[in-house]
Each structure stands twice: as structure tokens, then as C-alpha cells.
Amino acid sequence: MPDLTERHSPVPETHHTTRDDAMAALPRDPVFVTDKLNVYYGDFHAVTDVDLSFGKNEITALIGPSGCGKSTVLRCLNRMNDLIPTARVAGTVSYHGLDIYGERVDPIEVRRRIGMVFQKPNPFPKSIYDNVAYGPRVTGMKVENMDDLVESALTGAALWDEVKDKLKQNANGLSGGQQQRLCIARAIATMPDVVLMDEPCSALDPIATLKIEELMAELRNNYTIIIVTHNMQQAARVSDRTAFFSVQQKSETGDRTGALVEYDLTTKIFESPADRRTEDYISGRFG
Amino acid sequence: MSHQSVRTRTAVQAVRDSSLRLEKRGVDVAGELFRAVLLLCIVLGVLMLATLLAYVTWRGWPRLDLNLFTQMPSSIDLTTAGFLPAIVGTIWIMLGVLVTVVPLGVSAALYLEEYADTERWWNRAIEVFIQNLAAVPSIVFGILGLAFIVRAPLALGPVAFAGSLTLTMLVLPTVIIASREAIRAVPSTLRQASMALGASKWQTVWRQVIPGAVPGILTGTILSMSRAIGETAPLLLVGATTFVQFLPEGPLEGRYTAIPVQIFQWVVRPQEEFRVLAAAGCLVLVVLLLLMNSVAIWLRARFSRES
Ligand SMILES: Nc1ncnc2c1ncn2[C@@H]1O[C@H](COP(=O)(O)OP(=O)(O)O)[C@@H](O)[C@H]1O
Ligand SMILES: [Mg+2]
Numbered sequence: 001m002p003d004l005t006e007r008h009s010p011v012p013e014t015h016h017t018t019r020d021d022a023m024a025a026l027p028r029d030p031v032f033v034t035d036k037l038n039v040y041y042g043d044f045h046a047v048t049d050v051d052l053s054f055g056k057n058e059i060t061a062l063i064g065p066s067g068c069g070k071s072t073v074l075r076c077l078n079r080m081n082d083l084i085p086t087a088r089v090a091g092t093v094s095y096h097g098l099d100i101y102g103e104r105v106d107p108i109e110v111r112r113r114i115g116m117v118f119q120k121p122n123p124f125p126k127s128i129y130d131n132v133a134y135g136p137r138v139t140g141m142k143v144e145n146m147d148d149l150v151e152s153a154l155t156g157a158a159l160w161d162e163v164k165d166k167l168k169q170n171a172n173g174l175s176g177g178q179q180q181r182l183c184i185a186r187a188i189a190t191m192p193d194v195v196l197m198d199e200p201c202s203a204l205d206p207i208a209t210l211k212i213e214e215l216m217a218e219l220r221n222n223y224t225i226i227i228v229t230h231n232m233q234q235a236a237r238v239s240d241r242t243a244f245f246s247v248q249q250k251s252e253t254g255d256r257t258g259a260l261v262e263y264d265l266t267t268k269i270f271e272s273p274a275d276r277r278t279e280d281y282i283s284g285r286f287g
Numbered sequence: 288m289s290h291q292s293v294r295t296r297t298a299v300q301a302v303r304d305s306s307l308r309l310e311k312r313g314v315d316v317a318g319e320l321f322r323a324v325l326l327l328c329i330v331l332g333v334l335m336l337a338t339l340l341a342y343v344t345w346r347g348w349p350r351l352d353l354n355l356f357t358q359m360p361s362s363i364d365l366t367t368a369g370f371l372p373a374i375v376g377t378i379w380i381m382l383g384v385l386v387t388v389v390p391l392g393v394s395a396a397l398y399l400e401e402y403a404d405t406e407r408w409w410n411r412a413i414e415v416f417i418q419n420l421a422a423v424p425s426i427v428f429g430i431l432g433l434a435f436i437v438r439a440p441l442a443l444g445p446v447a448f449a450g451s452l453t454l455t456m457l458v459l460p461t462v463i464i465a466s467r468e469a470i471r472a473v474p475s476t477l478r479q480a481s482m483a484l485g486a487s488k489w490q491t492v493w494r495q496v497i498p499g500a501v502p503g504i505l506t507g508t509i510l511s512m513s514r515a516i517g518e519t520a521p522l523l524l525v526g527a528t529t530f531v532q533f534l535p536e537g538p539l540e541g542r543y544t545a546i547p548v549q550i551f552q553w554v555v556r557p558q559e560e561f562r563v564l565a566a567a568g569c570l571v572l573v574v575l576l577l578l579m580n581s582v583a584i585w586l587r588a589r590f591s592r593e594s
Contacts, residue, residue, distance in 0.1 A: 108487055111483055115483070115484075122477060122480045124495065139485040187484070190484060
């Protein structure tokens with residue numbers, strides 16, 4: 001098994017070794033805990049019985065072949081599945097101990113606290129400034145000085161120096177990588193504690209990808225990050241823990257249902273996976 | 288070439304002999320024919336329009352003067368008779384259409400695109416209904432307008448706004464259909480981005496969907512207003528008087544007429560002077576239409592540039 005982790009790691013060499021010694025197999029201080037999470041699209045059973053916990057100030061990667069339900073699970077964490085009329089979620093997702101699918105929970109409150117970055121950069125066709133200020137404005141955040149907030153969000157997303165002279169320009173004029181960092185800035189402007197990322201680099205070139213990865217290592221100090229990626233090297237480079245999903249044909253219905261196969265420290269998953277299917281996937285024999 | 292070795296030459300020859308050919312293989316007859324047919328269609332369309340315009344200009348030429356815009360109609364002094372009340376009437380009518388059809392049409396389109404659950408039978412029924420409504424002959428709307436708007440329950444009487452409402456019914460389906468297209472064309476990624484930031488559905492519609500759809504909505508509005516401005520039959524039914532020598536007091540008061548109605552009234556008279564006047568009136572209508580459309584196009588350009 002090649003050690004992808006150390007060779008490509010943009011963070012200091014010691015990062016994994018020191019942390020790993022202190023890290024238990026399951027996060028001690030989880031932000032999210034899912035229990036028997038099942039998702040259906042109409043009659044189609046998309047993912048079955050996902051039990052996961054996501055650690056505070058950690059980066060957790062969700063990997064697996066396409067169609068195994070990574071995005072579906074991610075969308076459960078900020079109730080974006082509510083926007084799909086056919087989607088139905090069963091089981092519980094607790095966020096700091098509160099069930100976000102509880103009866104009296106407002107999905108809008110959930111989404112304010114849990115930011116999301118999408119696969120394709122999707123800035124609003126507005127100025128860079130207005131993009132960042134959008135979240136605080138629509139959620140009625142009490143902001144003393146919007147200019148300061150915009151600056152700190154853009155700084156947090158490592159974009160400030162590149163755009164500080166053109167905040168009034170349309171965001172569509174930025175490059176793809178800059179647009180994606182703007183989307184990250186936009187997401188952190190509402191002061192979430194979690195940032196969900198669904199294949200945030202798959203539309204970007206390698207240099208832009210590297211920048212986003214460096215940024216993630218930076219953001220980890222203040223945020224909990226959950227990232228879906230189909231790029232195994234990326235998962236190995238940036239994440240602390242990795243959850244591997246796979247699809248299995250259900251005999252009764254013939255549905256290709258996704259399920260969690262293995263969840264562990266990233267080093268463990270990539271160096272000595274416990275499950276045969278994980279090993280096959282990691283070593284490129286499958287998917 | 289001469290310094291090539293024998294082997295090279297043989298190899299080159301072999302490649303030449305094989306089936307690799309990059310030259311053109313004759314003329315692409317079907318392709319050229321298709322292009323010619325398309326061109327012909329455009330030329331025919333433009334030609335018809337140009338002929339019509341040239342004809343009315345030529346016919347109306349003797350009367351193309353300021354009097355056309357500033358004078359009352361008259362059946363005595365034909366050399367100075369004009370379209371003033373008809374122009375004012377048409378402007379009132381069109382303003383009435385604009386302020387009613389845009390909010391109604393855009394709201395209906397927003398409901399159908401953003402809120403309606405297409406699984407429900409009533410929402411599907413509404414869709415079918417709207418599509419069929421677009422195909423109903425305009426005279427039917429005239430009858431409807433007479434029965435429900437001019438008379439009870441609305442009982443507005445034969446005023447300009449009754450004409451507006453009648454034309455609004457007529458063009459509403461067009462506005463709804465065009466607005467739905469425009470709303471559907473707003474990328475769903477923008478809606479997702481907005482919702483993911485904690486915006487409500489209402490905020491997302493108001494801040495993302497509507498601004499993104501404005502250019503398309505304006506296009507639909509231009510088309511439907513252009514249709515409405517030339518309608519004659521329904522207006523005759525709801526009381527656009529054919530001969531008025533005074534200005535309408537307002538949209539809700541007083542008798543009125545409209546340009547196409549006035550043209551109709553003149554064109555059926557036998558004397559040559561009336562025919563000339565009618566032709567000149569057509570040009571007045573065209574000018575008004577162009578003015579209206581240029582405002583809309585300017586607005587659309589402004590909105591598209593912003594986004
Ligand atoms: N909106 C949807 N409606 C119906 N089925 C969907 C929808 N989104 C995803 N699915 C299905 O759910 C399964 C998991 O999809 P997804 O979560 O997108 O997988 P991944 O992100 O791992 O590629 C797939 O079989 C996919 O076809
Ligand atoms: Mg996906």
C-alpha cells in the first residue's frame with residue numbers, strides 16, 4: 001500500500017502522526033451523530049443504515065464509487081434533501097445532541113449553522129461583496145460592520161488579497177478556483193460551525209485544487225469540515241477520518257442501495273483497511 | 288522529396304494508397320439545400336413585412352404630417368383630421384394591460400413553477416387550461432369582457448379600463464407561458480446556494496429567481512403587448528366607440544376609441560381620403576409599437592447586463 005498520506009500532504013509532515021496518537025477510533029467530541037440513517041427517493045432506497053459521527057474541528061471525507069449515496073448523506077446533514085420533493089429521510093441526525101429532523105426544527109435555522117459548498121462553483125450573478133453579504137442579510141444576522149464581516153470571510157477563504165480592489169465587480173468574472181473560494185467565503189460569512197463540501201474541487205484544475213486543499217487545512221482550526229470526494233488522494237491528503245461507502249444490490253427490490261462499509265482514521269483506511277471491499281477500492285481494483 | 292530514402296518513399300506511398308483522404312468529397316447537397324431553404328424562409332418573412340410597410344407608407348404618404356398626431360378625427364375636414372383621441376385611448380388601454388397582466392402573469396407563473404406540486408390533479412388541470420386559453424379566438428374574450436366586465440358583476444361600463452381588462456385576459460396565457468420558461472431557465476444551483484445559506488423560499492424567489500427571470504419575462508411582455516395593441520374585434524364588443532371627437536377623461540371614465548378601431552372605421556368608408564388616412568393610421572400604430580418595444584428592449588438589456 002503506497003503511503004499517499006505523507007507524500008502529498010500539504011500540511012506539516014507531523015500532522016497525522018501526532019494527532020493520530022491522540023485520536024480514538026471514534027471522535028470523542030462529535031458535532032454530528034447519525035443513527036440508522038436511511039434515505040429514500042420515492043420508492044427507491046438510496047442509502048441504508050448509516051451510523052456515523054463527525055468530530056469537531058476534524059475533516060471527515062466521504063469516499064466511494066459514484067451513486068453510493070455520498071451526496072445524499074451529506075445533504076441530510078443540513079436538510080438540503082428537503083428541497084427534493086421525493087426524498088424521505090428516516091433515522092436521526094443529531095447535531096450537538098439535537099435531532100435536526102425533530103418536529104419543531106426549522107430547516108432554515110439548521111442551514112444557517114451548517115454551511116455548504118457545491119460541486120460546481122455557483123456564485124450569485126452579483127458583486128463579490130454582495131455574494132459574501134448575502135447570507136448575513138437574508139438571515140437577519142446582527143452585523144455591526146458589514147465591510148469588516150466581508151473582509152474577514154474573504155480573508156478566511158484566502159481570497160481577500162486577490163479581490164480586495166474589485167469587491168464591486170461581478171463574481172462571474174473570477175476564475176473557477178476563485179469562484180469556489182468565494183463560495184467558501186460566502187458559506188463562512190454566516191458564522192457556521194460546520195462546512196459541508198460536495199466534491200468542491202471536481203470542476204477545478206490541479207493548482208486551484210491545491211489552494212482549496214490548503215484552505216481546508218486552515219479552516220479546520222475553526223470549523224468542522226465534511227467533504228465528499230471521488231478523489232482518493234485528496235481524501236488521503238486532507239482528511240482526518242474517512243468513511244467508505246459502497247453500493248449493494250438489494251435482492252428483494254433490485255435497488256442499488258448505498259451503505260457505509262468502513263469508517264476509521266484516514267491513515268487506517270488507507271494503510272490497513274479492515275474490509276476487503278475498502279482495500280479493493282483503495283487499491284483501484286474496483287470503482 | 289528526392290533525398291528521401293526508398294523505404295520512406297514506399298511508406299509514404301503506402302499511406303497515400305490507403306483510405307486516408309482529407310479532401311472534400313463533392314458538394315454536400317442536402318446541407319446546402321437545407322441552408323437555402325432556411326434563407327428563403329427568412330427572406331420571405333422579411334419581404335412580406337417590408338412590402339406591407341412600404342405599401343402603407345406609400346398609401347398614407349400624403350397625410351403623414353403632425354396633424355395626424357395632434358388633431359381630432361373629422362368626417363368633414365379630411366385634410367387635417369387626425370388620430371389624437373385614438374392614440375390617447377390606445378395609450379390608456381395599454382397602460383391598463385401592462386399594470387394588470389404583468390403582476391397576474393408573473394404570479395401565476397411563479398406559483399406553477401416554484402410552489403405547485405405537479406402531482407396534484409388541479410395543478411395539472413390549470414396547466415392544460417392555460418395552454419388552451421392561449422388558443423381561444425379573441426372575439427370570445429370580447430364577449431366575455433362585455434358580459435362580465437362592462438356589465439355586472441364588474442359593471443365598469445364602456446370605459447378604457449374595461450378594454451384593458453379584456454385584452455389582459457386575451458394575452459395573460461402568453462405572459463404566463465413566457466414567464467414560466469424564464470423562471471425555469473434560472474439555474475437550480477442558484478436556488479440551492481441561496482437555500483443553503485439559510486434563505487427562506489420567499490427570499491430565494493424574490494432575490495434570485497425573479498431578478499434572473501426578468502429579461503425573459505420582459506420578452507414575453509413585449510410579445511403580448513404587441514399582440515394586444517393591434518386587437519380590434521374584442522374592443523369593438525366592449526365599447527371602443529368608433530367615432531369620438533373628444534379625449535377620454537381617464538381609464539375609468541368616458542368614452543374612448545383605439546387606433547385599430549379608428550383605422551377600421553375609416554377603411555370601410557368609400558372615399559379615397561379616408562383610405563389614405565387609414566394607411567397613415569397604420570403607420571401611427573407601428574410607430575407606437577416600436578416605441579413601446581424599444582423601451583422594453585432597453586430595460587431587458589439593462590437587466591441582462593446586471594446579471
Ligand atoms: N434527486 C434524486 N432523485 C432520485 N434519485 C436520486 C436523486 N439524487 C440521487 N439519487 C439516487 O440516489 C443514489 C445516490 O446518489 P448520490 O447521493 O448522488 O450518490 P454519490 O454522490 O455518491 O454519487 C443514486 O442511485 C442516485 O441515482
Ligand atoms: Mg455526488
